[in-house]
Amino acid sequence: MHVFPVLICVMLLRLSEGALIFNYHSKPYDQGALDEYNVLRFLGVSSPYVQHPGFGIGRATPNGCEVTQMNLISRHGERYPTTSQGQTMERNLARLRFNITERLDGPLSFLPTYDFVALNPELYEQETTSGPYAGLADMFSFGETMRYRYDHLVRDASQLKFYPSSQKRIVDSATWFAHGFMGSSFDNSSIIPIDEFTNMTGANSLTPVNSCRNYNSRAEIDTISRYSKEFMSDAAKRMNKSTPGLNLTSDEVWSLFTHCGFDLNIRGVSTLCEIFTADELISFAYLYNVETYYGQGPGHNMSIAIGSPYVNAMIKMLDDDTRNLTMSFAHDTDIFFILSTLGLYDGNGPLPVDHLDLNNAWRVSDLMPMGSRLIMERLECSGNKYVRFIHNDAVIPIPTLNKGPGFSAPLKEFKHYITKRLGDTSYASACGNPDDLPNELTFYWDH
Known part of the structure; x- marks a missing residue:
């Protein structure tokens, strides 16, 4: 009888629940998937920043393409x-x-x-200032990274603006991000806070839910x-x-x-x-999924309308060749509404509440950790224009519209897609706002 020592001597690795698996991690191509046990994958909106696991789509600009516009909206850093x-x-x-x-x-x-x-x-x-996940330090580093990636879009650094909603932690996050992005040329006048402590800004806001008369967070x-x-x-x-x-x-x-x-x-x-x-962490994480899906996500009947002012402004921005960078900062709830309008995570239908659907795309720990960031790039490839979304460092294609380079969406078809999603819905009518409130987002052009 022949004995194969390599089979007898296979190393075993003990995981948190006492399960035993083969040591797959010392091979040329790692066969393990231990990130599924990372506690950051279960902490929902309270988690330090963690990248979206994505689909393996390259983050680099697709071959033959150029990024000609970048629009960012980011959650504040760890707090x-x-x-x-x-x-x-x-x-x-x-x-x-x-x-x-x-x-x-x-x-x-x-x-x-x-x-x-x-x-x-x-x-x-307040933002955190100590430890490996310090919020302000993370935002500074994020700003540096974004400058490295999009430096070619900076035409006149002295004219750059950073738009935070006006709560202190959002302004602090934007300021530290701007320090990282601008370096020694940072000027505090580049920070343009957008008032969130009034219900009179209507759609001309990064926090339009605050002016939406008909929104009820407990509707579901x-x-x-x-x-x-x-x-x-x-x-x-x-x-x-x-x-x-x-x-x-x-x-x-x-x-x-x-x-x-x-x-x-x-x-x-x-x-x-x-x-x-592990079972308890999964159940806690799913509770976050349920609460946000039906509170600010696709499961709330007003989420698409509330996210529409920002998305409509971005549609307008995509046709504006005088502007190639917008950088905005808001709260998790505001970005949830935007994700709902875009339909990036509609995926496989309503999120069940009578059982756990662990394959559903709406996983809050992936979508909205502290410092969550959503980037919309305009790509120009061989004379054609496309839109690509990068969410938490992963390329996230629109489920029904991804036939462009790098699984991007053709710009013309993207506009039609958004028009179809909005239908007859408008922010002002859905919210029941009076006529004297702004019904569109214009502050990017006002300042």
Whole structure:
């Protein structure tokens, strides 16, 4: 009998759930797929920036093409919790932090004395400035990268403008991005905040939802509530069994999970992230998917209308040869609406709430981590014009329109596609806004 040592000596790698797989990672072409276990893939909108896994389409400009225009809209960088998020976590975790006095024995006995660094009211709403995922540093680096990629589009650096919505963290993100993009030639006058603290800007805003009278974020709450939260109570039972006396509730488990993401934003590591099983992380991530799909995504009947002012402005921009760079900065909710208008992730239909559809394209951790960025490029190839979307560093084709170079969309067909998606819908009519509110986005041309 012949024994093949190479088969006997195959190395095994232990993964988080105790599963064993062959060591596929020391070969010329890696056979592993360990990124599916990356905790950043499960933290939704709280996650530090992580690239979209994409489809393997090259990020480089397609052969024979030139990028002649680039339009960016970016979420702010990694941050502390918002005030409401922080207060909810403070309330939910108060018993755990202050009322457990007896000594616990078990793998989670560290929780009552854990340093919940995100629960600092003085820093709520602000960008993070420390750790490997520091928000302001990430935005600076992003600006540098964008200058490297699109330097050929800079005609007169002194005329460049950066457009953030006016909340401080958005302005801070835009400013640090601009520092990276402009280097020593940065001038603070290039930052043009667009007011988001009024409901009178109408469509002429990066935050048009704030002026939309008819929008109700809870319109689909009955659908959202049908997604079972039983996984949270099951997680609490598992944790309580492992560490008697802990007595966690579902609300406490939810806040521990939420704090995990902010831990990473602030210091880069988190013991909290390690207390959840893979199944629990998947269930938490899917809850984010459901809440956003039916709150600001394709599952809300007003999402396309609310995202239309920006998309219509970009349609106009694509025909404007006097402008080849726009760089804008807003909130996750605003970009969700834009994605809905574009239809990049409509994919395989409505997101189920009675079971988990893990193949659905609407995966929030891929779509909207901190620092999420959506780029629309205009390509010119052999005299023809095309549109290409790059979302979180991955080329994302329009599902039904991708026959151009590098799976781009022919510009003329893209315009028709958007017209068809909007139909008779207009932002002003859908929102029920009065006639004296702006009904289109013009600030790129106004400033």
